[in-house]
Amino acid sequence: MKKNTFYVLLLLIISFSSIAQHSLKRIWVTDSILPIPESVFYDKIDRVLYTSLMDGSPAERDGKGSIGKLTTDGKIINLNWISGLNAPKGMAKFEDKLFVADLTEIVIIDIKQQKILKKITFNDSKILNDVTVDKKGVVYVSDPKVGKIFKLENDIATVYLENLNKPNGLKFIDNDLYFLDNGSLYKMDNKKNKHLLTDGMDENTDGIEQIAKEEFIVSCWTGVIYYVNKDGTKEILSDTRKEEYYSADIGLDDEKKIVYVPSLFKKTIAAYSLR
Secondary structure, eight states: OOHHHHHHHHHHHHHHHTSOOOOEEEEEEOOSOSSOEEEEEEETTTTEEEEEEOOSOTTOOOSOEEEEEEOTTSOEEEEEEEEEESSEEEEEEETTEEEEEETTEEEEEETTTTEEEEEEEOTTOSSOOOEEEOTTOOEEEEETTTTEEEEEETTEEEEEEOSOSSEEEEEEETTEEEEEETTEEEEEOTTOOEEEEEOOSOSOEEEEEEEETTEEEEEETTTEEEEEOTTSOEEEEEEOTTTTOOOOBOEEETTTTEEEEEOGGGOOEEEEEEO
16 A cells, blocks of 8 residues: 555544544423523432523522423423522432522422422522532532532531632532533542543533543533543534523433433423434
8 A cells, every 4th residue: 555545544534533423313392481491400210300490590589490390201290399499500419309509509408308408508609500419418519600619518518629710510420520610621539639631612611411431411501512532522412502592501311311401591401312
């Protein structure tokens, strides 16, 4: 084989390998009746979807917010499953409790009793956003407005990490905390050693879900959804910025590889099969 021919073939192989290997195919979408859904959480135990519904400004203390409950095929069970919140956003579950970020508070909900157990205020916070829980039940919550990640342990709230840009999406996996900050994805161990996994995404990074070991789906509330590979390379799965079809804090059924995407001001939630 001639040298020039070899290099041409090599360039073709590299070119084809860089083509996106993953895609999203829509399965269903709800009617446009959800009052500003910001986050979707898939409960793999009860096999239902919870969605935080702001029903107003993302920063207003108006009491109109709620947590809705849907089936996994998009049918509404109850849009006011828990009501009387303000501008609820991220959610996480530990045992029979659902933890919800609501402005400057974490709202703790007893799932079986379907009632609020308590609300814990985070001093120095402004707009708490995403929530995750580790294996011991310690809660972590981000606040992009103040550039901090807080920790809630034994009902005591403290600052866990600060001097960040716009921390948002969180996911605790094994012994490590993964978090999104201003277009970058980081992994941090229990000694607070921080490792950059990828950067260069839309700066409005919002939701994060692990799809495989060291592989992630990342959403940006402006309308981009990325697939992040183990080597840090990225694929754009969806880009609806021009249509202003915002994609906020996503949920995931990791067994069936179904991604649930809330659309904020389009007032829908859509389910996509990841291929």
